[in-house]
Amino acid sequence: MIHEGSCHCGKIAFTVEGEIDGATACNCSICSRKGSLLWFVPREKMQLRTSPADVATYTFNKHRIQHHFCTTCGVHPFAEAVDAKGNRMAAINIRCLPGVDLSSVPVKNFDGKSL
Numbered sequence: 732m733i734h735e736g737s738c739h740c741g742k743i744a745f746t747v748e749g750e751i752d753g754a755t756a757c758n759c760s761i762c763s764r765k766g767s768l769l770w771f772v773p774r775e776k777m778q779l780r781t782s783p784a785d786v787a788t789y790t791f792n793k794h795r796i797q798h799h800f801c802t803t804c805g806v807h808p809f810a811e812a813v814d815a816k817g818n819r820m821a822a823i824n825i826r827c828l829p830g831v832d833l834s835s836v837p838v839k840n841f842d843g844k845s846l
């Protein structure tokens with residue numbers, strides 16, 4: 732299934748392909764502030780449909796994860812990183828996929844326990 736995602740103002744729009752079998756409520760210092768619900772997919776499953784110039788990037792700590800956000804509205808639809816096996820991954824904030832019924836997605840916290 733192909734899901735459409737966007738920031739609030741629409742300057743960042745993307746599609747992502749796959750079945751959403753669950754999401755992670757990460758408890759790191761930035762995710763706990765943002766409230767993101769993350770769905771991890773291989774990076775090639777995600778296609779940016781708008782200009783990369785509107786995508787800003789924040790990194791911290793070990794700078795291994797690129798936390799992306801919109802330069803206009805500040806919403807953070809996704810992040811990118813390379814996993815331990817060297818695969819490029821995208822962490823999609825499923826709160827930015829308007830067609831997804833969030834109540835149907837099992838959410839786990841960072842420790843893998845259901846919330």
Ligand SMILES: [Zn+2]
Nearest residue numbers: 738740801804
């Ligand atoms: Zn925006």
